[in-house]
Amino acid sequence: MKKAVFFDIDGTLWDEKQQIPDSTREALRLLKENGHYLFICSGRTRVFIPDKELMPLGFDGIVAGCGTYGEFQGETKFYHKLEKEQVERLCGYLKKLNTGFVLEGRYALYMDRECFHPDYRFYDQISKELGDKLLRVSENEDNIEISKFCVNYVKQGQKELEQELEQDYFIIHRDGGFMEIVPKGFNKATGIQEMCKILGIAHEDTYAFGDSTNDLDMLQYVAHSVAMGDGMQEAKDAAEYVTTALWEDGIYNGLKHYGLI
Known part of the structure; x- marks a missing residue:
């Protein structure tokens, strides 16, 4: 069954210097190879998500701006802007x-x-x-x-x-x-919910990785949530599973824990 996995960027996919561990690259490759959906889910708005560095990792879509924007395979699926x-x-x-x-x-x-x-x-x-x-x-x-x-x-x-x-x-x-x-009314969780509704992804097939307070909504919403081992305590408390730190193969180990790779 195809799963949808949503990843925060800062502190989850890469560190403060925007460096991505090789183990994360390999984990995403295997996740894609196994036929699952890969999504970026970020507080950053779309313009501030660098395609060159991130999209070649195999991402199918993006939920950006704390749930106010969503795209799939390069097509905008929703955008909630201020009047x-x-x-x-x-x-x-x-x-x-x-x-x-x-x-x-x-x-x-x-x-x-x-x-x-x-x-x-x-x-x-x-x-x-x-x-x-x-x-x-x-x-x-x-x-x-x-x-x-x-x-x-x-x-x-x-x-x-x-x-x-x-x-x-x-x-x-x-x-x-x-x-x-x-x-009000928008956060990473609402963005995930809207994207999954559009694509017909069941809630029980949703996973999320995050590390900080702006990830709490999505960690609490998805069926299976993972907090980075070096993340904020609030994220760890909200998650179903706490993986290892970013540079200790955190993404790889979290996906392995759930049998996704």
Whole structure:
């Protein structure tokens, strides 16, 4: 019976230097060879998922943007973007906070460099990765298309900020001093559910690998969930099985545990 296996990227498929263990490559090859579906399931929006590095590993599809986007064999199956009025209201509010924020879309990311501390390296990193797909907020406000966003913590008024956002969004507190913000009703689990419904994949045939707090929904939703051995404790607590660390053949051992390879 064909199974569908969903993999987080950061901390699961690759490390902080975007290095992928050879054992992971071999595990994915065997998984594909055995006839199963391979999916990326990421909080990153589609534009920030590098095809060159990941898609040759055998992935059939992608669930991106915390469940707001899905594609299968190169075809977009669903995309839930924010309405234009929401984006306009959001941009106006975030600009008043005097803090950095990143608007995340299907085709581009939007951020104004001057909103971040001069030593903030994330801008340089994504600028190198995205090139002309990293755009300024200030120069594109009439054409912004996004499904989620991130906001740095503010020194004053953090509680008020969260209360404002909680009306329409779900807040994921991440390491590195920022919050990942997703429209209510969407997460990795809803994306998996929508994709499986479209493809006719039974729930009992679903598996997921993750390592952090933004993986909790999918780890709790799928029939069989695996947390990386070097992942966050919250992910381990939510998973059915805890495999070894990323560089200790974690993906390979997790798939072997379930007899998928």
